[in-house]
Each structure stands twice: as structure tokens, then as C-alpha cells.
Amino acid sequence: MKLKGSIIMEQKPKGTYDLLPNETIKYQALEEQIRELMKIYGYFEIRTPIFEHSSVFHRKTELSDMVTKETYNFKDKGDRDLTLRPEGTAGVIRAYVENKLYANQGLTKLYYLGPNFRYERPQKGRFRQFYQFGIEAIGVKSSSLDAEVIALSYKLIRSLGLKQVKIKVNSLGDIASRNTYKEKLSTYFEPYKEDLCEDCQRRIKENPIRILDCKIDRDKPFIQKAATPYDFLSVEAKQYFDEVLSYLDSMGIDYAVDKKLVRGLDYYGHTVFEVEANIKGFGAQNVLGGGGHYEHLVSELGGPDLDGVGIAFGMERLMMALDSENIELYDEVNPDFFIITFDKTIHQKALGLLTKLRDYGFKGDIDHEAKSFKGQLKLAVNSKAKYFIIIGEEEVEQGLFTVKDSITQTQEKVTLEALLKKLGK
Numbered sequence: 001m002k003l004k005g006s007i008i009m010e011q012k013p014k015g016t017y018d019l020l021p022n023e024t025i026k027y028q029a030l031e032e033q034i035r036e037l038m039k040i041y042g043y044f045e046i047r048t049p050i051f052e053h054s055s056v057f058h059r060k061t062e063l064s065d066m067v068t069k070e071t072y073n074f075k076d077k078g079d080r081d082l083t084l085r086p087e088g089t090a091g092v093i094r095a096y097v098e099n100k101l102y103a104n105q106g107l108t109k110l111y112y113l114g115p116n117f118r119y120e121r122p123q124k125g126r127f128r129q130f131y132q133f134g135i136e137a138i139g140v141k142s143s144s145l146d147a148e149v150i151a152l153s154y155k156l157i158r159s160l161g162l163k164q165v166k167i168k169v170n171s172l173g174d175i176a177s178r179n180t181y182k183e184k185l186s187t188y189f190e191p192y193k194e195d196l197c198e199d200c201q202r203r204i205k206e207n208p209i210r211i212l213d214c215k216i217d218r219d220k221p222f223i224q225k226a227a228t229p230y231d232f233l234s235v236e237a238k239q240y241f242d243e244v245l246s247y248l249d250s251m252g253i254d255y256a257v258d259k260k261l262v263r264g265l266d267y268y269g270h271t272v273f274e275v276e277a278n279i280k281g282f283g284a285q286n287v288l289g290g291g292g293h294y295e296h297l298v299s300e301l302g303g304p305d306l307d308g309v310g311i312a313f314g315m316e317r318l319m320m321a322l323d324s325e326n327i328e329l330y331d332e333v334n335p336d337f338f339i340i341t342f343d344k345t346i347h348q349k350a351l352g353l354l355t356k357l358r359d360y361g362f363k364g365d366i367d368h369e370a371k372s373f374k375g376q377l378k379l380a381v382n383s384k385a386k387y388f389i390i391i392g393e394e395e396v397e398q399g400l401f402t403v404k405d406s407i408t409q410t411q412e413k414v415t416l417e418a419l420l421k422k423l424g425k
């Protein structure tokens, strides 16, 4: 809240932003491209509530900062514990289970697009309300499916025209691999306990993998030197991962194995991946999207023991990447016409024409303030309309319209039929 004289001027909450029309249009174009791609890959949109029962996110096994520290929790008037969704996957899985989508077929392919909320420290590319586009392929455990989700991410990046983007993949292995890895990590970190932040001290026992991507500690040299999950893959997990990589190769996907990659959520197992922007000056928040395979999320949320794989992209970060690479996805479309009248008495007639032209699907406008001819002309010029349609008494009498081409500056009197033809009908 800001004081302007004695008047209070409201301001948006910290970490949020207004999307004004000239920006919204860019997001719409991005969304359209995404939706087209979803059709090609056979994903269908799901829209789940923005808030869920807190238990959907606050699960015993989920100890990530995002869930334990950054959620917006509140009680409603019925004393229910609710949480604004901090991410898309858990809500989608809740809906998948509740609506028994698993009963229909082996594989369910869903996508979502909408706002998420995290109480984070805002900075470039990091907000408290941000938009994600994400996909979930649920019901099947398959290295081929994991590879397809990565391939889809690659396709998205390429079809948007982004070039300076890298796909990183890794495997966290199966439960057996992760348990061995966790044990080794706990032993490794124990002597460094004093050098770790308070949360990470706790994590040594509870979940040492989280130490590797702790925002406070992750760049410390001894963390950099810690063993990687890749080093502890069981034979089966290694084979699964090798299959994923060979499928990626056969699909011609450009990727790099990053043995250190772990993802910020605890439900991942086996394949994990990130899409990273390597654009100069992009800033620290350069992960455009991240995802992976999950083995027990469906059963944790009350469903059958089924796997899933998914990825979520930050829409703001995709937009930042497009801007950084000077890519425009939309063509600015100017209106077809602007109607100008010589005096107020003709306004009624002009409104009739306006309605008719709009009914035909032409884009255009009129002045609603009874401005002078000069004033209307200014509006017409500012609107960037292709044709200015001028109506005076003479035109009304003759049943004609004066049409001025704003580009060639030529002008002629035409019938309605000829006008429609000119506009493109």
C-alpha cells in the first residue's frame, strides 16, 4: 500500500505481476503453440483447483523446501486446511485417482496450464505466483515413455525456435539404488555437519539427497565433490537408464547426461531431466523446465501402484528465453476498419454499419464520445486500422461510404457490397 496525498494507492503483492495486454498477447501465442503440440503428442488438458486439501501436497515423504517452507496454507471458514498449489503434479494425480482415470486405459496423457504459488524470495525469473505448463503420462512404467516425454520437451524448445537451450538427463535409480546412495551420502556428510545450514543438518539423516540442491549449501566445495546418484544405480536401474538414452539417440534428441542432476521434489525415481537456458545475461534462474519419473506418487495419493512421468515448464522463463533470443511468436494484427462520421446525427447509422461489419467478422471500431472529425481521425490513425470508413450526410443520401486506404492514402466512394469486398468478403 502506498500513500498518494491522503489517498491510498493499492499495489500488487510482492512476487506477483500484472500482465498487460501487450504482454498477454505474447503469452497467448505461446499457449497456442503449446496446445498445438499437445494435440500432436496426444495429451489432453486437465484443469484442477488452484487450492487443494493441504494433505495433497504435505505428504510424509515430501520433505522438499517447496512443500515444507514455501506453500501458502490457510484455513477456510469451515476450518479445513487448504493449500494454494505450489506445483501441478500432485493435484493432477489426486484428480487422476479420484476420477479413476486409471480404469479407462493403460496410459493417460494429461497436460495443464495455470498459476502456482510459492512463498519464495522473488528475483528475476522467480515469482510467488507463476504459471506452469506441464504434462503427466500416467499408468505405465516404460523407458520408452520417459524418453518420449524428454523428446516432447525437446520438440517444444525447437518448435519455439529456441537454440541456446540444453537438455540434461540423469537417473536417480530405483528404491534400492536410492537407499544405498542415501546411506553413502549420510556417511559422507556427517563429518561436514557443522558446515551445513540448519535444514541440511537435519537432512543428513532424513533425506541427504536434498542437501545436493539446497539453495544455501549446494555450491560448497564438499557438496560439489559428493558422490552422484549415477554411481549407485542398481543393475536394473542402470539398464533402464541405458534404454532411455538409446531411445533418445534413436529419436535424434540432443541431450547431455548430467550425473549430478537431482530434482527438487522427493517423489522422483529413475529418470530425471531439466531444460536449461544457456543464454548470455539470462540470470541465475535458467532452468526453464524440469521433470522426471515417479514411482509411488499415485499410490501415495490413494490410487493403485502405478508409475508416471512428467515435466513442468515455467511460462515466464520460456517467455524470458524467447525475448532473449529475439523470437516473436505472434503477428500483430491491425484492425480492418475505423468508422468516422461527419456529425452526431449520423452516429445511429454508423452503429448499424459497425454491427454489420462485426457480424461479418471484420475487426474495427468507432468513437463513442461524439468527438470532432479531427478527433475521430486521430483515433482512427492510432488504431492502425487499414481502412477509414467516412460517413457524411451526402453518403447517407446516396447510400454510399467513403473509404480511405490508410496505407496508400487513396480514397473512393463505394456501395456496401463493394465495401465488404474491399474488406475481404
Ligand code: AMP
Pocket: 087, 118, 120, 125, 126, 127, 128, 129, 130, 131, 132, 264, 287, 288, 289, 290, 291, 312, 313, 314, 315, 316, 317
Ligand atoms: P519445479 O516444479 O520446481 O520442478 O519447477 C519447474 C519449472 O517451473 C522451473 O524450471 C521453472 O521454470 C518454473 N518455476 C518454478 N518455481 C518458479 C518460481 N517461483 N517462479 C517462476 N518460475 C518457477
